[in-house]
Amino acid sequence: MAENVTIKTIASLLGISHSTVSRALQNNPRIGLRTRERVQEMAKNLKYVSNSGAQLLKNVTTHSVGIVVPNLHEEYFSMMISGIEDVLGQMGYQAIICQSRDDMQREKKAVEHFLRARVEGLLVSLSATTNQYDHFQNLGSYGIPIVFCDRTPKGFPSFRVRSVVETGMKSGLEYLFQKGIRKIALLNGPSYLLSADERLNTYLQGMLELKLETSPKYIRTTDLSKEDTSHQMRELLALENIPEAIIAFNDYVALDAIKVCREAGYNIPFLSFGNLPITNYMEHGPIASVEQFPYEIGQKAAELLRNVLNTKDLEYKEEVVHSVLKIRE
Numbered sequence: 001m002a003e004n005v006t007i008k009t010i011a012s013l014l015g016i017s018h019s020t021v022s023r024a025l026q027n028n029p030r031i032g033l034r035t036r037e038r039v040q041e042m043a044k045n046l047k048y049v050s051n052s053g054a055q056l057l058k059n060v061t062t063h064s065v066g067i068v069v070p071n072l073h074e075e076y077f078s079m080m081i082s083g084i085e086d087v088l089g090q091m092g093y094q095a096i097i098c099q100s101r102d103d104m105q106r107e108k109k110a111v112e113h114f115l116r117a118r119v120e121g122l123l124v125s126l127s128a129t130t131n132q133y134d135h136f137q138n139l140g141s142y143g144i145p146i147v148f149c150d151r152t153p154k155g156f157p158s159f160r161v162r163s164v165v166e167t168g169m170k171s172g173l174e175y176l177f178q179k180g181i182r183k184i185a186l187l188n189g190p191s192y193l194l195s196a197d198e199r200l201n202t203y204l205q206g207m208l209e210l211k212l213e214t215s216p217k218y219i220r221t222t223d224l225s226k227e228d229t230s231h232q233m234r235e236l237l238a239l240e241n242i243p244e245a246i247i248a249f250n251d252y253v254a255l256d257a258i259k260v261c262r263e264a265g266y267n268i269p270f271l272s273f274g275n276l277p278i279t280n281y282m283e284h285g286p287i288a289s290v291e292q293f294p295y296e297i298g299q300k301a302a303e304l305l306r307n308v309l310n311t312k313d314l315e316y317k318e319e320v321v322h323s324v325l326k327i328r329e
Contacts, residue, residue: 083298168290
């Protein structure tokens with residue numbers, strides 16, 4: 001969504017007068033059909049909203065909040081939504097939920113849908129493919145605040161609630177080290193996710209503190225799909241020195257990678273992030289997982305949104321939930 005798109009913006013881009021643009025947007029027959037179509041198409045592409053429309057969006061009260069998560073079928077995000085809804089219910093607000101399916105274009109369409117639905121706020125966990133944030137930048141001018149939760153943007157000032165993975169990652173590395181494991185690989189998420197950056201940086205720092213060697217061959221990035229995760233795991237298994245243990249971006253990545261290992265005849269121990277309840281009932285799940293408390297993240301995100309809605313000119317802030325290593329062996 002373009003920032004501060006005005007009639008002047010459209011007129012300048014098309015090389016016509018402000019009055020012509022204004023009349024064309026009103027579908028005035030005094031303006032030629034071709035010109036009207038050009039103006040209206042440009043306005044649509046730029047997500048233009050008239051001053052009166054923007055003011056209406058600011059003044060309307062719907063008592064609804066939009067939620068965008070990557071996938072509803074993932075237990076992690078379902079738990080986060082439960083935390084959000086419990087707080088919204090106390091506020092007397094209704095949740096409207098969309099899933100991006102880890103696709104930035106679907107995420108953009110969800111944001112546009114919520115703008116038209118006149119929600120009073122947004123709670124967003126970014127898709128795995130979101131690498132720019134223009135669709136979020138202008139919502140503030142329509143009085144719609146955003147709180148990012150769990151998957152938060154890089155270099156984009158915002159309200160956010162996230163899990164701090166450093167403690168869990170270092171505890172996990174120390175746990176593997178105490179078991180006599182020295183060759184530890186990282187099967188990480190997309191590099192433009194802040195949470196993936198944090199995992200990588202803490203992995204490298206933790207390996208250094210334990211005086212363990214690292215190699216670019218042991219650091220693999222997946223787009224979080226089953227297909228790419230399986231491919232990256234097969235690449236690790238093809239190395240001359242196969243890793244003795246693997247740290248996975250989350251439980252879902254771990255489970256997909258474990259399947260590849262077992263089909264190839266390997267029983268490599270995995271440490272992952274999420275600590276989802278379902279993995280406790282699996283015969284060949286991760287030996288340990290970092291609990292990130294998604295329900296609490298959802299609660300804190302909704303509470304932060306409540307504060308933003310109730311307090312004018314609140315400065316951007318970040319709240320964190322600390323992670324804890326849970327051993328399953």
